[in-house]
Structures are given as C-alpha cells and as structure tokens.
Amino acid sequence: MLSLLASASTEQVEAAQDVTVVATTLLLLAGGASLLKQSGCRRRKDSKVDEAPQINWRKTANFERRYSQTDVVDDAQTCWNFDYGRYKYTGLRPEPLEEAEPPHPLTLEDADQLQLPELREGEDVKLQELEDLVEDLRLQQRHRVDRCTLLRFLRAEKGKVVKANKKMREAIAWIEENDVLNAIDTWNLEAYEKCLAPWWLSGGFLGHGLHGEPVALERLGRCSWPKLSNRLDFEVLKKLDIIHCRRCLAALEEDSVRRGVPFSGVTLVIDLKGFKWSDAQFSAAWTLSKMVACRSHLLPETCHRILFVRVPTPFAKAWSMFSYLLDPGTIAKVQMATESETISLLRKFIGDEVIPAYLGGQRHTEGDPYCRKLLAPGGFPPEEALQRLERLIAGDDVYRPPHRRGEAFQGSEGARCCSICPMQ
Numbered sequence: 001m002l003s004l005l006a007s008a009s010t011e012q013v014e015a016a017q018d019v020t021v022v023a024t025t026l027l028l029l030a031g032g033a034s035l036l037k038q039s040g041c042r043r044r045k046d047s048k049v050d051e052a053p054q055i056n057w058r059k060t061a062n063f064e065r066r067y068s069q070t071d072v073v074d075d076a077q078t079c080w081n082f083d084y085g086r087y088k089y090t091g092l093r094p095e096p097l098e099e100a101e102p103p104h105p106l107t108l109e110d111a112d113q114l115q116l117p118e119l120r121e122g123e124d125v126k127l128q129e130l131e132d133l134v135e136d137l138r139l140q141q142r143h144r145v146d147r148c149t150l151l152r153f154l155r156a157e158k159g160k161v162v163k164a165n166k167k168m169r170e171a172i173a174w175i176e177e178n179d180v181l182n183a184i185d186t187w188n189l190e191a192y193e194k195c196l197a198p199w200w201l202s203g204g205f206l207g208h209g210l211h212g213e214p215v216a217l218e219r220l221g222r223c224s225w226p227k228l229s230n231r232l233d234f235e236v237l238k239k240l241d242i243i244h245c246r247r248c249l250a251a252l253e254e255d256s257v258r259r260g261v262p263f264s265g266v267t268l269v270i271d272l273k274g275f276k277w278s279d280a281q282f283s284a285a286w287t288l289s290k291m292v293a294c295r296s297h298l299l300p301e302t303c304h305r306i307l308f309v310r311v312p313t314p315f316a317k318a319w320s321m322f323s324y325l326l327d328p329g330t331i332a333k334v335q336m337a338t339e340s341e342t343i344s345l346l347r348k349f350i351g352d353e354v355i356p357a358y359l360g361g362q363r364h365t366e367g368d369p370y371c372r373k374l375l376a377p378g379g380f381p382p383e384e385a386l387q388r389l390e391r392l393i394a395g396d397d398v399y400r401p402p403h404r405r406g407e408a409f410q411g412s413e414g415a416r417c418c419s420i421c422p423m424q
Helices: 018-039 058-069 077-080 123-133 135-140 146-154 162-178 180-186 191-195 224-231 234-258 282-300 313-325 328-333 344-347 382-396 411-415
Strands: 202-207 214-219 266-271 303-309 335-337
Touching: 018 382, 077 266, 077 382, 123 135, 123 146, 123 162, 135 162, 135 191, 146 162, 162 180, 162 282, 180 234, 191 234, 214 234, 224 234, 224 282, 234 282, 303 344, 313 335
Parallel strands: 214 266, 266 303, 303 335
Antiparallel strands: 202 214
C-alpha cells in the first residue's frame, strides 16, 4: 500500500479503520451508485449543466474502449528488466535505490526499543492495564507485545482495554494459523513478492511529508482488482498480502528507528485515475472485505490521513451519495481532489521534491516521472506473469527474469512499456 501532524492531529480521528476498509466501502458505494444509475434513480439532467458523458451500460465493451485507453497490458519482461516496483518498500530510506534489500520485521528485542508516540489523555493507564493482561503472551517470547504494538491495538479499539486484549489474541491466533512469522524467511518470495511486484500491490513509499510523516502512494485506479480476484485463488492473494503487510510495517518501523522518532501514522495518497464503473463489483468488494479482516490483524491503526487524488466523476458522486454510511472518524481521515485540484491538495502535506512529476511535483527516479522503481505502476498483470506465478507456486519454474541495476530510464522507448506512460 501506513508523526503527528499540525493540520489534523490524531486526537481528531477516533476511528481506527484500516485504509482497506475505506477502499472496500468505496467499491461497494460505487457499486450501489452504478445500480442506482442503471435503474434511472438520478436527478433530471439540466441541459445547462456540463455533466460527464452518459454511459451505455449495455455496451460494456464500447465503454471500456472509449474510457480505458490506459488499461493496456504491460509487457512483463520489460517491467521485470527495469525493476518496476522493486524498491516499493525502500522509499523511506535516504538512498532508496541503492539499498535493494527490503526491510525486515523487527526482532522482539528491537521492537521493545521503539519510541512511543505522544499519548492521549488516559492512555498511559489503559496501556498499563493492557500490558498486564497480555503478560502471559510476553512470557512466551514469540509474538510482539511491545508497547507500540499494544498502543496500536488499543487505539484500533478506541481505547477499550478488554476489546484490545481480545483483538490482540485473535490476531495472534490468526498469525499462527497462517504461518505469518515465517513468511519472510521461509516462504517462496520469488512467487509471493517478486513475480507480481510491478503490478500487485501497486504503489510504494515515496518519502516524508512536510511534518516528517511517512508518505505512501497507491494506484488504486489501475489495480484491476475485480479481474485479479477472479483470476487468483484467495489463498494466493492472502499470501501476497501477508508479505506486503509485513514489509510495510517493517519499512515504517525501520524508518522510525533510523530517524529516532515515534511512528504515529502514514499519509496515504490514493491515485484513482483509471477507476471505472466496471471496477465497482460487489463480488470483488466482498473478496476485498475478506482482505480487510486479514489486514486488521497485521496493520491496526497505521493510517493517519488518506488523500484521494485524480478522482473521477463516478467515484466522487458515489462518495457524495453514500459516504455518510462510513464511521465519522474514517470520513475525517479522507480528503478528495479532482485531477485539476490534485497538486494543490498534495502540496498541503507533501513537498514538491517528494511528489512524483506525473502528479505535478518534481520527483523523478532516474529520469522517470512516474517513479516506477519506487511506485509499482499497477494494472492487471500480463498472462506471462500470472503463468509464471503459477509455476513458481507449483515449484517448477526454472527461469528468473534478469534485473538491470543502475540502468537509467530509457526515454520514449521505456515510456511505451507500461500503460501509464502516455501523458494523461
């Protein structure tokens, strides 16, 4: 896909919903809006108002040809060769492209040294109560029950100690059931991390915001989640997500240790360019909701602010119609901007040197305005990549695509290899 900020402190955000909850809900909202639109449940059109072109829902293929020019299947070999998405977890480091080894989860001893963020009123007492309740877990010396982890679970349950204790034990049971502790060291990372790195999960860490908070970007509009969730077995998707969550938390905590600051939440930029009504499928949202249940065990209370940028009209309409169904605390985390408003919103929280050039900032990686080594471009994985994933899982893949370290971005030739390259 994650420090306290002057513009919107965490005290203002009591709900502790994972960002995936927002994504799931919005897919459902958009799906509901599409059903309303197909049913004719909309305001009468004012001929004087300039509205988006009307969509003929019965001609899906025509709709996709007209509105999805960027939904081009990327060439797998080129994306692998140019290391797209390879450094998605190293973007918080001073020299992210020079340190290829992704961050590793902290040991129990190192986790105990993490700095606590500023506590809210009454949290010191509640945190001590929670520590006492999980003393048996600490004695096992197997799972993380450091104060920073306990605080995140406490805040995820809105300060309710008993619920936080229950949630933590449920998370540990799920972690044991899914072999999460061994994921980084014993799972096939060629399959569950590297093979689909340019496409899923999209985006990556960009750097730090104006107040020092970590900044990540997700290209949700290009993820083609409905197609991917139909193509891959849920157990495979779950393993991909477990590795992703472990790396994300490791990156955030590595950054906190290196800078000597507490971690209090990430500013997450979600680029919705490319989002289509066809992405709003209830079946896909249902599968994503199962992911939410998984992520709630691994990443409670990690997102501080969510900035939706390049928001298309259908998505904005769905939000305006149904966002009241969300928890008020979740709504407080979210800000939205259309394509023309995007750079203004981003500059409220992020410096131009961190904002990718394709969004109006100054950030390039080796001449690439899309920063694709740091930010996996997304899109539906090409069949070659999906077949290779299947071979890797089956244990009979003998080919590994080469990596060209230090190779500069290749101008127009490289710009044709991925669907996001044409200027949008």
